[in-house]
Amino acid sequence: MAAPRSWALWSLCGRGLSRVMPGCTIPGLRSSWPRSPLGARPLSQEKRATETHFGFETVSEEEKGGKVYQVFESVAKKYDVMNDMMSLGIHRVWKDLLLWKMHPFPGTQLLDVAGGTGDIAFRFLNYVQAQHQRKQKRQLRAQQNLSWEEIAKKYQNEEDSLGGSHVMICDINKEMLKIGKQKACAGGYKAGLDWVLGDAEELPFDDDKFDVYTIAFGIRNVTHIDRALQEAHRVLKPGGRFLCLEFSQVNNPLVSRLYDVYSFQVIPVLGEIIAGDWKSYQYLVESIRQFPPQEEFKEMIEDAGFQKVTYENLTSGIVAIHSGFKL
Numbered sequence: 001m002a003a004p005r006s007w008a009l010w011s012l013c014g015r016g017l018s019r020v021m022p023g024c025t026i027p028g029l030r031s032s033w034p035r036s037p038l039g040a041r042p043l044s045q046e047k048r049a050t051e052t053h054f055g056f057e058t059v060s061e062e063e064k065g066g067k068v069y070q071v072f073e074s075v076a077k078k079y080d081v082m083n084d085m086m087s088l089g090i091h092r093v094w095k096d097l098l099l100w101k102m103h104p105f106p107g108t109q110l111l112d113v114a115g116g117t118g119d120i121a122f123r124f125l126n127y128v129q130a131q132h133q134r135k136q137k138r139q140l141r142a143q144q145n146l147s148w149e150e151i152a153k154k155y156q157n158e159e160d161s162l163g164g165s166h167v168m169i170c171d172i173n174k175e176m177l178k179i180g181k182q183k184a185c186a187g188g189y190k191a192g193l194d195w196v197l198g199d200a201e202e203l204p205f206d207d208d209k210f211d212v213y214t215i216a217f218g219i220r221n222v223t224h225i226d227r228a229l230q231e232a233h234r235v236l237k238p239g240g241r242f243l244c245l246e247f248s249q250v251n252n253p254l255v256s257r258l259y260d261v262y263s264f265q266v267i268p269v270l271g272e273i274i275a276g277d278w279k280s281y282q283y284l285v286e287s288i289r290q291f292p293p294q295e296e297f298k299e300m301i302e303d304a305g306f307q308k309v310t311y312e313n314l315t316s317g318i319v320a321i322h323s324g325f326k327l
């Protein structure tokens with residue numbers, strides 16, 4: 001089988017990559033990553049404190065944020081359609097599973113960091129609304145002698161239809177938030193959500209504020225993952241839950257091989273055809289390979305102070321959901 005294009009590039013660039021271990025500035029990183037596209041391959045321990053990775057490229061920590069910003073600024077308009085095309089809709093199932101795992105209760109205060117175009121937030125609102133409506137119907141059926149007006153009122157109060165639940169969508173990118181807000185208008189999501197421009201590494205919220213913190217396909221893009229995890233811990237209430245949906249390490253060799261071919265040969269091509277942006281989608285597949293595998297990420301979450309940390313692999317580990325509690 002021919003080597004994927006980017007893998008060939010990666011090999012050609014090996015001199016530069018082996019000189020630097022991009023993840024070096026992040027406490028808790030293990031020497032086994034970043035990984036090559038075709039499996040674990042430790043890179044050199046030599047590194048400079050201010051360097052990190054942007055895909056397979058070595059950049060300064062100062063540069064990385066700007067580069068990530070440009071990627072999402074560039075893809076924002078085509079972001080949703082690209083996700084459906086790349087995954088044939090499978091990303092929707094992963095996001096649904098995140099919500100089922102969360103199983104929010106009435107009144108849940110959710111912070112969705114790197115919330116982008118709102119996929120997690122809208123699912124959350126749908127979930128709590130459906131749950132609240134079921135509860136309300138049960139209560140209405142149980143109550144005798146209610147007037148039609150009283151019944152209608154119960155259905156009309158939008159705020160109440162969420163049972164007090166609320167989602168705060170926080171993202172560093174104005175363009176992603178703009179698309180998210182447009183989707184919210186089009187989808188009729190008015191109550192129970194707010195949009196905030198903010199950095200996962202320095203969240204603009206008080207301590208102990210949220211019941212649940214989610215980050216879906218976001219933490220991979222953050223410069224200092226440890227800082228983002230510490231911030232997650234800070235803003236959660238005691239008893240609060242951290243949930244992260246992110247690309248991970250494929251645990252089936254056949255799927256892994258097909259996935260590598262698909263990632264490096266097909267995804268950038270789709271990116272070019274649909275979004276007119278090969279580079280951003282090359283960054284996507286490279287950044288996936290730079291992210292720590294399940295066990296190492298679990299340890300990083302524990303290092304940030306979370307307890308009862310577990311993870312669940314989805315689609316042979318193409319993605320995983322990590323969960324932890326602030327106790």
Ligand SMILES: COc1cc(O)cc(C/C=C(\C)CC/C=C(\C)CC/C=C(\C)CC/C=C(\C)CC/C=C(\C)CC/C=C(\C)CC/C=C(\C)CC/C=C(\C)CC/C=C(\C)CCC=C(C)C)c1O
Pocket residue numbers: 071072075078079080082083085086087088090091217255258259261262265266267280281283284315318
């Ligand atoms: C810039 O940063 C970003 C931008 C974004 O837009 C999004 C994100 C964040 C990401 C997401 C929210 C999710 C995005 C989803 C993905 C990256 C895709 C994940 C991949 C899958 C679910 C499928 C995994 C694929 C496999 C296990 C391999 C199976 C693939 C094949 C049999 C095709 C192998 C390909 C070739 C041999 C090359 C020749 C083929 C073609 C030219 C045809 C192209 C084929 C397709 C479009 C079909 C793709 C097939 C599937 C999706 C099959 C699914 C099957 C299974 C899961 C078993 C972001 O950070």
Ligand SMILES: C[S@@+](CC[C@H](N)C(=O)[O-])C[C@H]1O[C@@H](n2cnc3c(N)ncnc32)[C@H](O)[C@@H]1O
Pocket residue numbers: 068072113114115116117118119120170171172173176198199200201215216217218221222223
């Ligand atoms: C792949 S998108 C995920 C969007 C959404 N969560 C989803 O699942 O579709 C990654 C998002 O992370 C955001 N992001 C990257 N770095 C960030 C940071 N330091 N703080 C907050 N958001 C960030 C990007 O702007 C982008 O919207």
